Amino acid sequence: MMQKRLVRNIIWLVVLCVISFGVGVIALCVGSGGIMLKDIPSILFSAGDSAAYSILIDIRLPRILLGFGVGGALSLAGVILQAMFRNPLVEPYTLGISGGAALGACLAIVLNLAALCGAWCLPVSGFLGACVVIMAVYFLAVRKHAMNTRDLLLAGVMISFICSSLVMLVMAVSRAEELHGIIFWIMGSLEEPDILLVRIALVVAVLSLAASYFFCLDLNALTLGEEEAAHLGVSVENTKRMLFLITCVATGFSVSVAGVIGFVGLVVPHVMRLSFGNDHRFLLVASWVGGGAFLVLCDTVARIIISPLELPVGVITGILGGGVFIYVVGRKPAMAGDR
């Protein structure tokens, strides 16, 4: 029976990877460039100076890679945090990371730091904002060398609120063109002209998956509760700390590069749980792959639905994700982490 379950999970995982690859290929093929599907192989294998080649490789491919990186990182962070807090409503942004990053980026726009440090200004200031918030949340939640997950959650939610109020304050006093920049950043987008940032986001996402995989058994034990996990030989405090660090790094980098793209980290882990159960040995990888595919799919829809204009990808993740979520959960009542 156990072997059967293993085999079934592996098959699911392979299917998921194939679907993700398919999504990637579709995302590469469709768009406003007017490139025909049948021409794509010949364009890809021809020498790289045609306009079509440059659209595919320099514009669409980085966007797809960033989608996989950001979607994977967010949904990985979501699955880890939901297991750690044993709370199905937690998502990567619950800990205030997005609020901090938004505030950082917002200040950078208003103070016109872009004039000082160029294109990297927004990602860097967003990342700094996220770091400040994470540290504040962490020190609020750590007492006597022990990290209290309930305090962590409360501190995160409260700091999120404070940050979003501050963002509104900044928006209220800023000029119209700055306001546009701020709103655009907060809505999130996978359009990133700097290929180096795309690479960094992708590498961070892969590394977070690799690092968190060392804790997959600890996560399985943690679903029974912290004390039970300790009885099973998990050093709970260390594990929580490391997982907190991993999720913060993964989320922080994603938010800094792509802005606040909601819902991926909440919905994808739940949908994956329905097919993989609570076994994090599969769930971590599945959420990572599934999150990436989901975000790339949403981004593709956002690109083509009112082409040549573009919708913010967050609109699509919300509508598509929420719809799928309600449908799936409506069919199957048991949710992970539910009490």
Add this chain to the structure above:
Amino acid sequence: MLEIRNLTCSYDSGFAIRNINLTVEQGEIVGIIGPNGCGKTTLLRAITGILKPQQGSVLLEKQDMARMSARDIARKIAVVSQNSEPAFLSVEEFVLLGRIPHFRKYQFFESKEDREIALEAMTLTDSLRFKDHPVECISGGEQQLALFARALAQRPKLMLLDEPTAHLDITHQSGMLDLVRKFNRKFGLTVLLVLHDLNLAAEYCHRLVLLNEGSIRKVGTPDEVIDYKIIEEVFKTVVVVEKNPLSSKPFVMIVSEEMQEKSRTYKKALP
């Protein structure tokens, strides 16, 4: 096997257990009894290392447990506690979690041997028949069996049970403790368990530890500890202690207030 030396631990709330000295020998079943809030569970948590000692030490096979890693401890001590949270696992997956402390470094999947050990644990505890059911959907008695099977899958030297008979009917109460006795006799499993029911404790344990207000009141055989004077003093309840006619173990009967009054008037009426 287990030696507790002058142990003092406390919670932030101020509650503490003080100066606990206790030795558990290999192959013993030792029961911890006492009124609500006397520190029974606290003592168990101190032994598992979840609560760090402020003074004194706990030695497991002559090794100071403060210097052992959580993993090393979990290889030797298994805990059956009542505060497991629902995890949406099948019973089999749940039992297999007991093998985690024995996984090698960078081993993520259970080996054939792990599966066999889990299977054996489920067979011995008669939990094999519901191995594919979700843990949340089986009855309280069956959950207790699954917990016990998981603890057995850890292949522990010492097993700690926190009120294994709570919320069970007498069939499952005796079934659970018979199982404990069986493993104790057959495999020499050393057991330390917290029990609320004095009669069950007297019937099944080799020795009893009576706790009161955070320190040990008395340690000894059931006959020595279950004495009506001691029980009345610690539990502040009037009791009558008799012998079980078959096992000749002590048996505690409570005396209701009404009954006490009746016997008083009856005594007064006597010349």
